[in-house]
Amino acid sequence: MSPPLVEVSAISRTYAMRSGMFGRAAAVHAVDGVSLTIAKGQTLGLVGESGSGKSTTGRIVLGLEPPDSGEVRFDGKPMAAPGTTAWRAQRARMQMIFQDPLGALDRRLPVATQIREPLDIHGLGTPAARDERVRELLRAVELTPAHGARYPGALSGGQRQRIVLARALATKPDFLVCDEPVSALDVSIQAQVVNLLCDLQAQLSLTLLFISHDLRVVRQISNVVAVMYLGRIVEIGSADDLFARPEHPYTQALVSASPAPGRRSAGRILLSGDPPNPAARPTGCAFHPRCPRAIARCAREVPALSAVGGDRQVACHLVTGAATRDAA
Amino acid sequence: MTPLVSIEDLRVAFNGVPVLRGVDIALQKGEAVGLVGESGSGKSVTWLAALGLLPRHAQVSGSVRLDGRPILGAPAAELDQVRGGRIAMIFQDPASALNPVLTIRRQLCEALALHRDLQGNAVKAEARRLLDLVGIPDAGRRLEAYPHEFSGGQVQRIMIAMALAGNPDLLIADEPTTALDATIQAQILELLSTVRRELGMAMVLISHDLGVVAENCDRVAVMYAGRIVEQAPSNQLFADPVHPYAQGLIGALPPLDGPRRRLTAIPGTVPDPAHMPGGCAFAPRCALVADACGLAAPTLAPIADDRSVACVRAEVSRRALLGIAAE
Ligand SMILES: Nc1ncnc2c1ncn2[C@@H]1O[C@H](COP(=O)(O)OP(=O)(O)O)[C@@H](O)[C@H]1O
Ligand SMILES: Nc1ncnc2c1ncn2[C@@H]1O[C@H](COP(=O)(O)OP(=O)(O)O)[C@@H](O)[C@H]1O
Ligand code: SF4
Ligand code: SF4
Ligand SMILES: [Mg+2]
Ligand SMILES: [Mg+2]
Numbered sequence: 001m002s003p004p005l006v007e008v009s010a011i012s013r014t015y016a017m018r019s020g021m022f023g024r025a026a027a028v029h030a031v032d033g034v035s036l037t038i039a040k041g042q043t044l045g046l047v048g049e050s051g052s053g054k055s056t057t058g059r060i061v062l063g064l065e066p067p068d069s070g071e072v073r074f075d076g077k078p079m080a081a082p083g084t085t086a087w088r089a090q091r092a093r094m095q096m097i098f099q100d101p102l103g104a105l106d107r108r109l110p111v112a113t114q115i116r117e118p119l120d121i122h123g124l125g126t127p128a129a130r131d132e133r134v135r136e137l138l139r140a141v142e143l144t145p146a147h148g149a150r151y152p153g154a155l156s157g158g159q160r161q162r163i164v165l166a167r168a169l170a171t172k173p174d175f176l177v178c179d180e181p182v183s184a185l186d187v188s189i190q191a192q193v194v195n196l197l198c199d200l201q202a203q204l205s206l207t208l209l210f211i212s213h214d215l216r217v218v219r220q221i222s223n224v225v226a227v228m229y230l231g232r233i234v235e236i237g238s239a240d241d242l243f244a245r246p247e248h249p250y251t252q253a254l255v256s257a258s259p260a261p262g263r264r265s266a267g268r269i270l271l272s273g274d275p276p277n278p279a280a281r282p283t284g285c286a287f288h289p290r291c292p293r294a295i296a297r298c299a300r301e302v303p304a305l306s307a308v309g310g311d312r313q314v315a316c317h318l319v320t321g322a323a324t325r326d327a328a
Numbered sequence: 329m330t331p332l333v334s335i336e337d338l339r340v341a342f343n344g345v346p347v348l349r350g351v352d353i354a355l356q357k358g359e360a361v362g363l364v365g366e367s368g369s370g371k372s373v374t375w376l377a378a379l380g381l382l383p384r385h386a387q388v389s390g391s392v393r394l395d396g397r398p399i400l401g402a403p404a405a406e407l408d409q410v411r412g413g414r415i416a417m418i419f420q421d422p423a424s425a426l427n428p429v430l431t432i433r434r435q436l437c438e439a440l441a442l443h444r445d446l447q448g449n450a451v452k453a454e455a456r457r458l459l460d461l462v463g464i465p466d467a468g469r470r471l472e473a474y475p476h477e478f479s480g481g482q483v484q485r486i487m488i489a490m491a492l493a494g495n496p497d498l499l500i501a502d503e504p505t506t507a508l509d510a511t512i513q514a515q516i517l518e519l520l521s522t523v524r525r526e527l528g529m530a531m532v533l534i535s536h537d538l539g540v541v542a543e544n545c546d547r548v549a550v551m552y553a554g555r556i557v558e559q560a561p562s563n564q565l566f567a568d569p570v571h572p573y574a575q576g577l578i579g580a581l582p583p584l585d586g587p588r589r590r591l592t593a594i595p596g597t598v599p600d601p602a603h604m605p606g607g608c609a610f611a612p613r614c615a616l617v618a619d620a621c622g623l624a625a626p627t628l629a630p631i632a633d634d635r636s637v638a639c640v641r642a643e644v645s646r647r648a649l650l651g652i653a654a655e
Contacts, residue, residue, distance in 0.1 A: 049509035049510065049511065050509055156597040156598075158597060159597070186366040186367055186536060186598075187366075187536065187538070187577060187580045187581060188366065188576055188577060188580045188593060188594035189366075189593075189597065190580065191579075191580035191581075191582075191591035191592070191593035191594070192593040192594075192595070194582070194591055194593075195590060195591055195593055198590075213509070213510065215510075215584060216581065216582040216583070216584050217582055219582060219583075219584060219588070220582035220588060220591065240588070243584060243585060244585055253511055254510055254511060255584070256514075257510040257511050257513065257514035258510060258539070258584055259514075259517075259537065259539030259540045259542070259543045259544075260539050260542070260543070260584055261538055261539055261542035261543075261562075261566035261578070261581070268514060268518070270514055270515055270518055271511045271514075271515070274479040274481055274482065274512065275479075275509060275511070275512070290511075
């Protein structure tokens with residue numbers, strides 16, 4: 001395997017959230033001791049329900065906000081302090097794509113101007129070279145110069161997301177964080193953008209952190225998948241294997257909840273109860289109030305993420321791997 | 329047998345721009361029918377029009393019958409009995425359908441008073457029974473709570489309880505789980521099938537998620553640009569879709585298991601209702617398009633028992649698919 005481009009070690013981030021009429025501040029552990037590595041040219045998928053800390057992880061990895069503790073290293077070096085020259089140089093090598101392309105674009109400017117913007121900001125190439133690069137980027141996302149002349153309002157959702165992608169690629173980044181990039185798109189358009197992302201990744205050897213709540217899309221695009229629950233990674237492993245043989249009870253419920261044509265809901269694992277409030281995280285294993293297999297120990301002790309054989313790591317007191325897997 | 333609800337040639341235009349262009353669909357008592365299709369294809373407008381819920385500037389024509397009796401354009405008093413009584417509707421965003429300053433009890437009791445002949449304590453007892461039925465723990469006490477005191481999944485359960493207040497024969501569930509997390513979605517869908525079975529209620533499940541519809545419905549109708557383009561029993565539609573758009577939708581869905589394959593994306597985008605192509609509306613995106621497709625919009629025609637397709641090349645399309653499957 002190629003060396004890691006991104007190394008995340010034990011990052012944590014806590015927000016103070018005011019809740020209720022009297023505004024008592026509660027601590028929300030949005031991200032709690034998350035470690036990840038992403039090898040060059042690979043895609044790591046991050047799944048989990050809303051509020052599990054996926055976006056916060058993405059922002060910290062990109063250096064858009066600092067972790068309270070822990071460290072992110074990019075290409076072997078720690079992230080530079082925000083605002084410094086070294087930070088800007090690092091940041092030019094990484095870009096982010098969000099769910100809502102309309103929010104990411106300026107409605108008052110033709111989209112080609114917006115694709116060109118990062119080139120102007122970073123002073124890359126002559127003006128003529130920049131124009132050529134914009135045409136090249138439009139081609140890369142399968143649009144024409146005529147699309148480039150339009151305003152965001154005159155493009156469809158899928159076309160807008162391509163524009164955002166073209167702009168993100170302008171500075172030839174090595175690393176993209178995609179936060180729910182296709183969640184707002186219809187399935188037929190979603191497939192166009194997913195195919196395009198896969199193609200571009202292969203052509204440009206991009207490294208991706210791909211965040212989504214949609215297991216199907218994540219499996220399609222990822223080499224490795226990490227499952228988050230209330231700020232922690234509860235399971236991580238290679239994509240196909242993880243979805244075929246989920247080991248953590250939460251991952252099992254998540255995979256089982258994913259509706260599939262040709263399968264009736266019989267045999268589905270139904271969790272009882274609601275996802276807990278992140279501001280009042282249960283003790284021990286945060287999943288224990290909903291876990292069908294919980295034992296007394298689960299409410300007391302936090303299970304550590306540990307290898308269970310193969311490349312799989314699971315954070316569950318009951319999954320030790322010895323019984324179910326051969327240590328590889 | 330007279331269908332519970334039958335819609336024929338339903339057309340809707342907004343400011344002269346047609347968005348429903350002749351929808352035909354019928355439901356039998358107790359049946360669960362799924363409605364899928366891209367956003368903007370007219371799934372919501374179909375049922376809003378059928379129930380007389382569109383704003384005044386909508387021009388509506390066609391026929392909608394409940395037990396054989398026309399309800400499209402029926403007098404307001406009659407429609408009020410149908411809505412929330414015989415036919416109930418729940419939406420994607422349940423919070424907006426509840427009044428934030430009234431307790432759940434007040435809102436449930438109001439719905440009950442409107443549609444059921446219950447007095448005094450019986451109303452409150454029924455409200456509590458409904459809340460219990462939809463799986464809200466500690467229903468007796470929770471009746472006194474306000475909407476914001478419930479989670480998103482619980483609010484959707486409360487909406488289902490409100491919908492059940494009128495003992496409906498048909499529940500229209502419009503994207504009822506789209507805003508919810510996966511594990512909560514599974515709970516709500518399970519709840520819907522349980523109450524449907526227990527009450528013998530028919531259901532229209534509107535969703536952009538093919539998997540959701542496939543798992544929860546007997547029959548599926550696929551909409552494209554204001555028309556139904558294919559209708560079939562769920563298992564047949566997913567195993568053997570005939571309309572090129574239905575084939576495209578299924579091919580575009582990434583598999584959750586088995587080998588990965590490149591997704592078969594449908595090229596292009598949905599046509600703008602104001603600039604609808606002549607003939608088949610899917611033609612600009614269709615791999616099988618031929619001269620005949622541009623002549624007139626294909627009508628929904630039967631191809632087998634309980635299956636119909638609106639495509640002039642339905643046979644070719646089916647063979648093309650079988651050819652692919654044989655490879
Ligand atoms: N800027 C912020 N201020 C306060 N709380 C936040 C902030 N950003 C995220 N949170 C909280 O942190 C938790 C994780 O949020 P997020 O990372 O957005 O999760 P996800 O992307 O998985 O939905 C949530 O409870 C959210 O409300
Ligand atoms: N009140 C309205 N006024 C004008 N156009 C509308 C209105 N409601 C819906 N439409 C249009 O009708 C078409 C069908 O909408 P809808 O039924 O909501 O689609 P779906 O539910 O399939 O996503 C869309 O083009 C939409 O923009
Ligand atoms: S540690 Fe206990 S509660 Fe947590 S997932 Fe494992 S069995 Fe369930
Ligand atoms: S009628 Fe023609 S254009 Fe329309 S779906 Fe059939 S083959 Fe394609
Ligand atoms: Mg997020
Ligand atoms: Mg709709």
